[in-house]
Amino acid sequence: MINLKKLTHIAFAVKSIDEALPFFQGLFGAxxxxxxxxxxxxxxxxxxxxxxxVIIELMEPIDDxxxxxxxxxxxxxxxxHIGFEVEDIKRASNALKSEGLQVIxxxxxxxxxxxxxxxxxxxxxxxxxxxxxxxxxTDLETI
Numbered sequence: 627m628i629n630l631k632k633l634t635h636i637a638f639a640v641k642s643i644d645e646a647l648p649f650f651q652g653l654f655g656a657x658x659x660x661x662x663x664x665x666x667x668x669x670x671x672x673x674x675x676x677x678x679x680v681i682i683e684l685m686e687p688i689d690d691x692x693x694x695x696x697x698x699x700x701x702x703x704x705x706x707h708i709g710f711e712v713e714d715i716k717r718a719s720n721a722l723k724s725e726g727l728q729v730i731x732x733x734x735x736x737x738x739x740x741x742x743x744x745x746x747x748x749x750x751x752x753x754x755x756x757x758x759x760x761x762x763x764t765d766l767e768t769i
Contacts, residue, residue, distance in 0.1 A: 628718045634709040634757050635674070635681035639698050643673050643686040650675055656682060670694040683709075707743070707753035715740040715758035722756075 640646040643662060650656040654677055661673035669692030675682040685706060687695035697706065712718040719729050719742045728745040744754035 628721050628756075629713055631711040631713065633680060634711045635683050635755075636708055637683035637685055637706040637755070638704060639694055639701075639706040640684050640686055640703050641698060643671060643684050646684050646686075647673060647675075650677065650682060650684070664688070667692070681709075707755045709741075709755035709757055712756050712758055715742055715756060718742065718756050718758075 656675040656677040732742040740758040
């Protein structure tokens with residue numbers, strides 16, 4: 627069994643962070659807490675917002691060829707994945723694999739943040755993102 631500590635974030639794929647940001651800030655009162663930044667895959671740009679105690683991750687493709695560009699071309703803008711914090715990412719990933727779920731990415735990408743992604747085809751059509759040490763990143767400690 628995997629011990630999910632808490633919901634960490636909900637991610638949205640958007641064509642333009644610059645267009646989506648005023649919507650989340652103006653309509654819902656979201657506060658920008660980090661970004662924009664480009665993760666090491668260099669395929670997308672990210673902004674993290676705080677909204678009612680939950681992080682909203684806005685992700686914008688840098689080009690149409692990367693995973694996010696392909697996602698938007700196929701499905702349009704909208705919900706991309708949901709994230710939960712776990713105590714031990716390796717143990718959680720192994721448990722997922724032992725249950726037959728497809729772990730598609732497992733790496734350290736954000737400073738101090740280990741994560742794994744589960745393919746939506748093996749998890750009820752939803753991409754699952756598991757994080758270890760969500761608050762270890764200095765800029766996220768105040769969230």
